Amino acid sequence: MNAIITVVGTDQVGIIAKVSAFLSERSINIEDISQTVLSGNFVMMMMVDLSQGSKPLEVIKEELSVLGKSMEVSISVMHERVFSAMHRI
Template identity: 45%
Template sequence: MRKHNDMGYTEDSGTENRAIITVLGEDRPGIVAAVTGILSEHEVNILDISQTILQGTFSMTMLVDVAEMNVSFKALQAELADLAQKIKVQITCQREDVFRYMYRL
């Protein structure tokens, strides 16, 4: 079901409970485990995941459900930002509706 929001575009209903997480950096063991460990700890469900390694560069994109999350969205973003510094990758976490608005054609 599509709905019109106050930003002037249509979106799938339910996107307010979903987020897009992207990870980019030099490939090394443990990246997936570290990111998914935080998500599991906070009751964030992975709905879809894609990852690839291109000439040593790791890239992962996840669509996650944050409806049952046991921390605030900002707290999750902060924890992922701390992890990014620790494991030397770039991690972004955006609500799906914001992500789709930013990258619409």
């Protein structure tokens, strides 16, 4: 099962490292990643594979939300099928 993780906030050192470490600790593989910084604003999207993950999607969502608050960024998680359906033309 794949999911899309988005991270948005003011750019700061360590955002990618902290999110990647969080995923690694839970056996979640990053399949694809894109990030940019626009006028000091950090934006990242990741496609991750949850199939080997150690926790259910709802728990991951909540834990990533808490991590985001601690870093003062917004982190959201969406099942890949929901994301694809929302972005269909």
